[in-house]
Amino acid sequence: MGLTPAVVSLTNALASDVFTSDGSQHDTAKYRSYSDTSAFYMSILSKGTWTEKSENTWHVDNLKLQPDGYDILINVPINVSTEANASLDVTFDGTNYIISNISGMYAIPGKEEIGTDLSYLNSDNMSKNALTVPKNMIASRLWVMDNSTPIIQQFKIFYRYKVMILYSFP
Numbered sequence: 001m002g003l004t005p006a007v008v009s010l011t012n013a014l015a016s017d018v019f020t021s022d023g024s025q026h027d028t029a030k031y032r033s034y035s036d037t038s039a040f041y042m043s044i045l046s047k048g049t050w051t052e053k054s055e056n057t058w059h060v061d062n063l064k065l066q067p068d069g070y071d072i073l074i075n076v077p078i079n080v081s082t083e084a085n086a087s088l089d090v091t092f093d094g095t096n097y098i099i100s101n102i103s104g105m106y107a108i109p110g111k112e113e114i115g116t117d118l119s120y121l122n123s124d125n126m127s128k129n130a131l132t133v134p135k136n137m138i139a140s141r142l143w144v145m146d147n148s149t150p151i152i153q154q155f156k157i158f159y160r161y162k163v164m165i166l167y168s169f170p
Contacts, residue, residue, distance in 0.1 A: 002058045002090025003047055005097030005133040008034050010065055010084055011042045013121050013130035014106065028129050033137040043068040045083060057091040059101075081108050086118050097133040 011032055012018055017039065018030040032041060048063035065084040086104035090097055102122050107115020121127045 002060070002092070002097055002099075003044070003050075003063075004034050004138040005090050005092075006060065006063060006086075006088060006099060007042050007044060007065060008032070008133045008137050009097075009099040009130055010086065010118075011040070013127040014042070014067070014084065015040045018130075025125070026127065026129055031130065031137070033139055035139045037068070041068055042066065042084065048087075053089065056093070057089055059087070059089050061087045063088070063104075082106065082115075083109055084118065095135070097135070097138070099131040099133065102131075 012026075015030075015032070018026050018028075020027045032039070042065040044064075045066050046062060046064035048060040050058055050060050053059050063084075063086045065086070067082055067084075084104065084106045086102060088102040088104075089100045091100065092098075100122065102118050104118045105112045105115045106118055121131065
């Protein structure tokens, strides 16, 4: 299933801090993987309804994501009242996940008339790179592990704002 690639793709397509210095295009070096929650990222509110279109393509309806984290450009916590409610296809080509046929809205629920129609991502030249997600970008958010550091578990405490605390275990 393509849930994680869909979240990574929409995170990078909707992030405000992934542009080149002149703002003319996306800088793919600034794209975030699924495990990167250091700034702006999308949290899953509802996984939606998934169907298999073919052996390597899945379709989702009503995938609901909420912006989360911290917007480093304007230096404030993300407004968590906005949601992305999307339908899209995810195809795995053996190397990358390709996101296509995007529709839906990015808006405050109940105020969709002033939101953003997500279908623009299908043809937006700046966002097209965000619609291709390499396999290495979809590592889990729950555990980060390598050979030189201890396992780090990320806990979220929900209060007024979501706060991330990192605990390191030897």
